[in-house]
Amino acid sequence: MAEEPDFDVIVIGAGVAGTVAAYQLASKGHSVVLIERGEAPGSKNLSGGILYTHSIKTVFPDFLETAPYERKIDKNRIVFTNPGSWVGVDYQDARLAQLGSAVSVLRAKLDAWLAEQAEGAGAMVMPGVRVDSLIKEGEQITGVVAGEDELRARVVIAADGVNSFIARDAGLRTKPRHEQQAVGVKAVIKLDPAVIEDRFNVDSEHGVAYALVGDCSLGVGGGGFLYTNKDTLSVGLVLRLDDLEKKKLRTVDIFDHYLEYPLVDSLVKGGELVEYGCHLVNEGGEAMMGQLVFPGLVIVGDAAGLTLNTGLTVRGMDLAIGSAIAASSAVSAALEKGDTSAAGLSGYTANLASSFVGQDMHTYNKAPAFLESAVGMYGDYGQLLADVLHGAFSLDGTPRQHMSKVARQALKKSPVKLMQLAKDGLKGLKAL
Ligand SMILES: Cc1cc2nc3c(=O)[nH]c(=O)nc-3n(C[C@H](O)[C@H](O)[C@H](O)COP(=O)(O)OP(=O)(O)OC[C@H]3O[C@@H](n4cnc5c(N)ncnc54)[C@H](O)[C@@H]3O)c2cc1C
Structure with a gap:
């Protein structure tokens, strides 16, 4: 490396992945700068807002006592909507409430709190600065360019979210398909x-x-x-x-x-x-992950394609945090060994694969194709459900029929074919 680096680690992006990576590495005594283009961490972030807390609780065991979450989510409601009717399934479970396994969050508050924890652990937080590009010397990433400034580090962590222009502009990742x-x-x-x-x-x-x-x-x-x-x-x-x-x-x-x-x-x-x-x-699941380790660079969170939509849950934050944990332990080990080449950082790939992140991404690898092909879910199945229930509840004095007949009649009038329904049911059970 031509120049002595300014930091051990530069983290680009103070979302959940970047703040947790910065916290973990600063806690281990490494010098870390966390760069965020927004005026404050969280100011640019938008998320539906259900955080599955298992991964954040491994970093902050007292998360539920100290962090600014909104409500413990112990009731889930899944609703098929039709013009003029809807059919819902309610799921409430005292075990979920006790565990605090899911909470609603607002990112402006959560990300600001996480950045405070990173700062408290010794990381330098730099809001209002947009990283424009990576510095490459030979094959090694050695820093970042932000406006007129250059900052150098032994390792750069790209935690810059779903667009991840940083890795894409450096020719390290391709643009996701539509x-x-x-x-x-x-x-x-x-x-x-x-x-x-x-x-x-x-x-x-x-x-x-x-x-x-x-x-x-x-x-x-x-x-x-x-x-x-x-x-x-x-x-x-x-x-x-x-x-x-x-x-x-x-x-x-x-x-x-x-x-x-x-x-x-x-x-x-x-x-x-x-x-x-x-x-x-x-939405691409495991197929979007690609290569996540390069000489001097690792990619975490949304930038690494780590989101899982199963139709019932949208997960990205717990996976982003899981990837930050996997990356920071590998980066710390590489810094201690003095080897931040791709081989030196490859522990991240191994950590990720063996963690819940790699395993869940793999388990649900058929979910994107299923959600794309099961078009009945976005209309016809909901109407079919409503028609069957209408047959049961519309007591108007006409003679009643058994549910099997009601269901057959509803199917006859629906564009849904029994074979398609059975296929989607089976595929769904395997994919989700
Ligand atoms: C509508 C919606 C609903 C969702 N619902 C849920 C949900 O309920 N539960 C769930 O777990 N997930 C949900 N997700 C997904 C979740 O929001 C993401 O997976 C998660 O935010 C990823 O975290 P991250 O830290 O990787 O990226 P982000 O949270 O996107 O953070 C990236 C950060 O990098 C910064 N940045 C980007 N480029 C630069 C740059 N060049 N220089 C400096 N800083 C930069 C950004 O400003 C941002 O702060 C939802 C997403 C959306 C859009």
Whole structure:
């Protein structure tokens, strides 16, 4: 290396992945700078907002006592929406509440808290600075360029989120394909906590997560979410880019339709819009991960393609944190050995593969193809369910029929074919 580096590690991006990596490495005594283009950590970040806490609790065991989360989520509601009807499944479990296994979060608060922990551990936090490019000497990444400034380090961690221009511009990663990404749109709607607790039948500590599919997104692949925070609701959609394009629909129009959908409207009415934003979401699963270790550089979190959408849950934050843990332990070992070549940093690939991140990415590797092909989920299946239930509940004095006949009649009138339903059912069980 031509010049003595300024830091052991430069972390690009103070999202959940970057802040946790910076905290872990600074805690081990390495000199770390955490660079964030937003005015403050979290100011540019948008996420649906359910954090599965298992990975963050390995870094901060007292996370639930000290961190700024919103509510413990122990109720989940999955809803198939049709024009004029909807069918929901409720899942509530005291075991989830006890565990605090999922919490709703607002990123502006969470990321700021995580950055404070990194700073407390000795990392230098540099907000308001955009990294423009990487410095490469031979094959080795040796630093970053930000405006007029150059900073050098033994290792750079790219934690710059879903677009990851840094690694892409350096020719180290390719642009994701259209079908591997979705657009997420989210509003934060302010409501009196007493109204939230009354409307969602929860106490002041607990909350609900809704996942909605079907007409609420005008049948576009993906779906809606609605999460309760302390005094706000996080309400949004995740829409597959290729399906939006195919159906020639605009995100903004679908979002308006979503907010006006009667169930959603009944939950958000009277609220005040306090935040609104759009952000890309990875949808490609394991196929998006690619190479994550280069000489002097490792890639973590969304930048590494680590998001899992199973239709029931959208996970990215716990995976980003898991990848930061895997990367920081490998980077620390490489720094101690004085070998930050690709071989020296390869412990990250091994750590990731053996962690829950690598294993879950692999387990769900068929989920993206399933969610792309099972188009009935975004309309016809919900209508079929409603038609069967209509047969059971519409007591109008006409003679009743057994459910098997009601179901056969509903299937006959539906575009859904029994064989397709069976195939999707089987594929879904294997993929999800
Ligand atoms: C609508 C929506 C809903 C979602 N819902 C959920 C959910 O409920 N649960 C869940 O777990 N996940 C969810 N996700 C996914 C989750 O938000 C991401 O997986 C997670 O934020 C990834 O964390 P990260 O730290 O890798 O990236 P990010 O959180 O995106 O952080 C990247 C950081 O890098 C900074 N940065 C980027 N480029 C530069 C640069 N050149 N220089 C300096 N700084 C830079 C950015 O400003 C940002 O702060 C959702 C995503 C969206 C869009």
